[in-house]
Amino acid sequence: LVWNSVRMPGGDCIGIFWPDVITIPVQGRHYSYHWDGSRVDFVRQHDTGKVLAVT
DSSP states (O other), X not given: OEEEOSSSTXXXXXXXXXXXXXXXXXXXXXXXXXXXXXXXXXXXXTTXXXXXXXX
């Protein structure tokens, strides 16, 4: 079951009704987003401390 996302124009949502259709989710990386008052100006990756520029 797939439908258009109402939160993300152009995005899709999916409904899975049987447990073996997809694999178990795996925790991914954690990020902090820095808001400068008008936009996100950089992102920090928590596990490495690496700062990623936002263009």
